[in-house]
Amino acid sequence: MTSQNRTTKIPQKVMRYLPLKPRLQRLYMSTYTATDMRWHKEKRVDDDVMRHPADGEAWKEFDRTFPEFATDPRNVRLGLATDGFNPYGVLNQHHSTWPIFAFPYNLPPWKCMKKEYMMMTVLITEDPGRSIDVYLKPLVDELKDLWTNGVRTYDKSTGRIFTLRAAVMWTVNDFPAYAMVSGWSTKGYMACPVCKEDVTSGWHAGKVCYLGHQRWWPWDHEWREKIKSSTGT
Numbered sequence: 001m002t003s004q005n006r007t008t009k010i011p012q013k014v015m016r017y018l019p020l021k022p023r024l025q026r027l028y029m030s031t032y033t034a035t036d037m038r039w040h041k042e043k044r045v046d047d048d049v050m051r052h053p054a055d056g057e058a059w060k061e062f063d064r065t066f067p068e069f070a071t072d073p074r075n076v077r078l079g080l081a082t083d084g085f086n087p088y089g090v091l092n093q094h095h096s097t098w099p100i101f102a103f104p105y106n107l108p109p110w111k112c113m114k115k116e117y118m119m120m121t122v123l124i125t126e127d128p129g130r131s132i133d134v135y136l137k138p139l140v141d142e143l144k145d146l147w148t149n150g151v152r153t154y155d156k157s158t159g160r161i162f163t164l165r166a167a168v169m170w171t172v173n174d175f176p177a178y179a180m181v182s183g184w185s186t187k188g189y190m191a192c193p194v195c196k197e198d199v200t201s202g203w204h205a206g207k208v209c210y211l212g213h214q215r216w217w218p219w220d221h222e223w224r225e226k227i228k229s230s231t232g233t
Contacts, residue, residue: 016123017138020102021146023119024076024164025153027104034074034157037106041073044108052109053077053169062169074155075165078143079103081172082181084127098124098132100139105169132180143168 028034040054053059059077063070081103084096100122105112124135145151146166153164171181179186184193189201189208200212217224 014125015135018121020121020142021151028153028155031157034155036108036111038073039108040106053105077105078166078168079105079170079172080168083177096127098128
């Protein structure tokens with residue numbers, strides 16, 4: 001009951017998991033979609049212009065590291081995204097629901113981010129906090145099986161059955177959600193997930209400040225040795 005004697009909805013703590021394999025298989029049940037799933041390999045124009053994640057260095061490095069996976073362009077490259085929101089639209093309620101979506105990046109850029117291809121895999125009815133690993137376990141187990149064993153899938157465009165495998169290329173989050181998913185704290189003295197222990201930070205004016213950015217300048221830069229000017233201290 002609230003102070004105005006009105007009842008409020010209390011969400012149940014239930015995790016809903018939607019298996020990923022059937023929806024990945026469904027991508028190959030249409031001739032048009034099955035053909036588009038090979039777009040990144042067969043129809044992409046390689047002209048050194050960044051138009052699609054397949055043009056990026058991370059994608060190319062993955063292909064060099066796992067050539068067996070890259071041999072079949074039908075293997076699915078996934079991205080995961082999550083964030084919290086209030087489904088009730090009431091600002092004075094501190095409830096947060098966290099969906100986790102998977103995106104198949106095999107598709108061309110004008111399709112891969114369409115809502116028709118966004119696959120919700122997990123729905124967490126509370127802020128998971130540090131327990132997000134527990135909620136992610138069913139998804140992680142399924143992804144590991146898709147990577148190791150794959151799943152037999154019918155390809156409508158070729159009329160043949162093949163072993164579909166999948167891999168997570170990256171996650172898409174804001175900084176607070178990144179901390180939860182990765183397990184790396186994004187606050188405090190070592191908040192930078194790239195620099196990690198190699199970060200230069202200190203306590204200044206009642207807060208943690210991150211300094212030493214001049215070390216990223218070229219060796220012959222005239223400002224590299226002007227530490228006071230670059231840090232403001």
